[in-house]
Amino acid sequence: MNHTDVRGLALTSTSAKAVDAFNLSIAANAEYRVSAADHMERAVAEDPNFCMAHCVLGYYMMSAEALAPEGMARTHLENAEACDLSRVTERERASVAALRAWVEGRQDDAILIWEKILDQSPLDLLTMQLLHYRNFWLGKEEGIRDSVARYFSQWDSSIPNYSNVLGMYCFGLNENDSSDRALEYGRKAIDLNKDDLWAVHAVVHVLNDRGEQNAGLSFLEQFDKSWSDRNAIREHLWWHEALFIWELGEYARALQFFDDYVARNITPFYLDVQNSASMLWRLESVGVDVGDRWTTISDAALKRIEYRYLPWTDVHVAMTLARTGQRNDLDGFIRTLEEDRSKARNARMHAVAETNLAVCKAINHYCCGDYSTALEELLAVRSDNFRPLGASNAQRDVIGMMAGTAALKAKEFATARSIFAQRLEAKPSNQMTWLFYAEAAEGCGDHDGAKRARAKAATIVGSLI
Ligand SMILES: [Fe+2]
DSSP: OEEEOTTSOEEEOSOHHHHHHHHHHHHHHHTTBTTHHHHHHHHHHHOTTOHHHHHHHHHHHHHHTOSSHHHHHHHHHHHHHHSOTTSSOHHHHHHHHHHHHHHTTOHHHHHHHHHHHHHHOTTOHHHHHHHHHHHHHTTOHHHHHHHHHTTGGGOOTTSTTHHHHHHHHHHHHHHTTOHHHHHHHHHHHHHHOTTOHHHHHHHHHHHHHTTOHHHHHHHHHTSOTTOTTBOTHHHHHHHHHHHHHHHTTOHHHHHHHIIIIITTTOOSSHHHHHHHHHHHHHHHHTTOOOTTHHHHTHHHHHHHHHSOOOHHHHHHHHHHHHHTTOHHHHHHHHHHHHHHHHHOOSHHHHHHHHHHHHHHHHHHHHHTTOHHHHHHHHHTTTTTTTGGGOSOHHHHHHHHHHHHHHHHHTTOHHHHHHHHHHHHHHOTTOHHHHHHHHHHHHHTTOHHHHHHHHHHHHTSOSSOO
């Protein structure tokens, strides 16, 4: 007997209990709840021939980017394929094919399959999320938005989990410079469901990118930030809070927040490595002594060398190895990135490998004090805002800041001035950036410009001056 999910999509299962567990799992996953996998395990326990439930377990494993997820995901894939695929729906068969493509490292193929699934079934929430997030990590900016835009008109508030779709659309619009519309959808999503952490996260990104740090901190105050039964999105939201504080120039408070929240429990999970390393780098870039905190993420970073999935994680591994002086490991890591470039199968993969290699080499040179070379390497790949590395504008800003501070340290003041001028266009009320700009202007001999920049910085409330 066949059933449907809560959005009316057919599911091939003989068990109503299994389908109930499936629905609970998809809803829990949409809210980043760690219980999502348990619900789905219960679904396959109730109906061992529930093909789509096996497939989703594989999706969950791959999405988690755990250490060596392919082995575990492959088991779920084989369980899904062991079901009689001739009796399942076309959507379910296509989902299994997408999982196989993903497990085999063919992410672009998986994306094409997910797009076809959504063309036929726009209410397939999980597939939309997978498409949205893969585009995000692959640096496909328009894809982050269009994974929702193409199907948005088919959704309305009567459909379960509408808030999740609004939240994703908010995020995608913001990454594509439509922040007013993004904010409208993000706020609407949170009005519908305060537990939708992706929508919360999306609004945080809008406020960050507009340089509205105080608004961001006020916005986060409305939530009980313990966020129990949640996965690492919780730590990432804490990281965003630390980022707001850092942007305000309240460095001691940012460091304390880092210790109390962001770095409370660092694991080899990729987001932990990204959050921690990027915050330490930012703090050091403004002269904060972070003590031996880099060593606390060293083990986690080393594990990510063996199990590499995201270029954006690679960048943070390189930061950690460089800042902890693990020269041999870093040299070996960079050789691996060079091999990646030589093995790139298409133009996109080559651009990813080229950018990843250049940025990691720049990190190495920066930490060795060779700021000129670091700057040269960063400028060679900045034309697309380091987009091939994936992640968000807010995250990649650490690389832009790295280029700016490298330029200052290399006494390439004209370049530094243009880098910080660009940042001020996006965040005109950022005291730290005005001070960097003033230093660059002074180095260029533009004393009046430097004076005006310092005066501007002095008008901005903060603890820097
Ligand atoms: Fe984020």
